[in-house]
Amino acid sequence: MGEINIKKHGHITIISINRYNVRNAVGYKTSKMLGNAFLDFNMDAEQHIAIITGENGIFSAGADLNDAKAMSQEVLGENGPMGFTRMKIVKPVIAAISGYCVAGGLEMALAADIRIADSDSMIGFLERRFGVPLIDGGTQRLPLIIGIGRALDMILTGKLVSADEAKSIGLVNYVTEHGKSLDKAMEIAKLMDSYPAVTMLNDRLALLEGLSRPLCEGLRIEAEYGKKTIDSGIVEDGAQKFIAGNGRHGKIDKL
Template sequence: MEKVLTEIIENILIVTLNDPNNRNAVDFDMANELEKIWINFEKNDNLNVAIITGSGNNFSAGANLYDVKRLLNRVENPNGPLGFTRLIINKPVIAAINGYCVAGGLEIALWADIRVAGKNSKFGFLERRFGVPLIDGGTQRLPKIIGLGRALDLILTGKLIDAQEAYQIGLINYLVEDDEVLNKSIEIAKMISSFPQNTLRNDRLSVYEGLGRRLSDGLNIEMKYGIDSIKTNELINGSELFKKGLGRHGEIIK
C-alpha cells in the first residue's frame, strides 16, 4: 500500500497521507516521499494550489513513534523531520482535516495557509506527554495564527480541543460537515486557482516575509512585491476585464 497518494484535479494537487492504521502518522519513508512531492509541486508550472489531507477518518497523528530512530536522522534536514515543514514554497496550500489532527499532524496543518475542518475533528499537541519536542514549526506558526496566550496554552498543556473551539480561536478557517471537508477544500482551491497567479503569490509571500518586522520594513516588503506584480501586466489585464464589466460584485471571472 502506498502511504502517500497524489491526485491532480485541474490545476490542483491533492496529497493524501495514507496509513490509516497508524492515524496517518508519518514515518521516515513517508517523510522522504513528501519532501519530493512538495518540491515537485513548487516546480510544476501547471499546478497552482495544493490540498493536504488524510485517508480514513483522521488527518494525521504526526511522527510515527515506531520509526522514531530513523526520523531522528531528519531532525536537522533543512526541509524538516516530516519532510516539508521547513520548506518555503510560493504557492498556496489548504489542509483538509478530519478526525485527529494532533502532534506533528497539527504542525503539518499549521504549515498550510488555510485550514478546513470537519465538525468532529480534534486538535492538540499530544506529544507533550511523551517528551517529543515541537520541531516541525509548531512553536513558530501557532502563536502567529492564534496569538501567544492561546498558543502557549495548547503547547504547554498538550490538551485536546474540539473543532468548535479550534474554529473560535482562529485555528481553523472553515468548519463544515465531516463529509464536506474535501469538497469545500477543492472549492476554495479552484477559486484561488482562478485568480491571476503572480500577484496572488507575491501578496502571499509579502504577508509571510512581513511577519514580525517593523511596520516600515513590512511596507517596503509589500512595495517590492507589489512592483514585481505590476511588472507582470496582470494589473493592466485585470483593469481591461473590469472595464468590460467582468468580475464586479464579487463575481468570479471564468
C-alpha cells in the same frame, strides 16, 4: 495506493497520507515521500494550489514513534522531520482536516495557508504526554496564528480542542460537516485558481516574508512584490476587464 497518494485535478494537487494502520502517522520513509511531493509541487508550473489531507477519515497522528530513531536524524535537517515543514513553498497550501490532527500532524496543518476541519475533528499536541518536542514549526507558527496566550495553553497542556473551538480561536478557517473538509478545500482551491495567479502569489509572499519584520521593512517588501505584479502586465489586463463591465456592482464569489 502507497503511503502517500498524489492526485491532480487540473491545477490542484491533492497529497494524501495513507497509513491507516498507524492513524496516518508519518515515518521516515513517509516523510521523504511528503518532501518529494511538495518539492515536485513547488517546481511544477502547471500546479497552482496543493491540498494536504489524510485518507480514511484521519488527518495524521504525527510522527510514527515506532520509527523515532530514524526520524530523529532529520531534527536539524533542511525540511524538518515531517518532510516539508521547513520548506519554502511558493504556492498556496490548504489543509483538509478530518478525525485526529495531533502532534506532528498539527504541525503539518500549521504549515498550510488555510485549514478546513470536519466538525468532529480533534486537534492538539498530544505528544506533550510523552516528552516529544515540537520540532516541525509548532512553537513558531501557532502563536502567529492564534496568539501567544492561546498557543502556550495548547502547547503546555497538550489539550485537545474541537473543530468549533479551533475555529473560534482562528486555528481553522472553516468547519464542515463530517467528511466534507476535502470537498470544501477543493471549492476554495478552485476559487483561488480562478484569480490572476501572479498577483495572488506575490501578495502571499509579501505577507509571509514581511511577518515579524519592522513595519517599514514590511511595507518595502510589499511594494517590491507589488511592483513585480504591475510590471507583469496583469493589472492593466484587469483594469480593461473592469472597464468592459466585469466584476462591477460589487459582484464577488462567495464561500
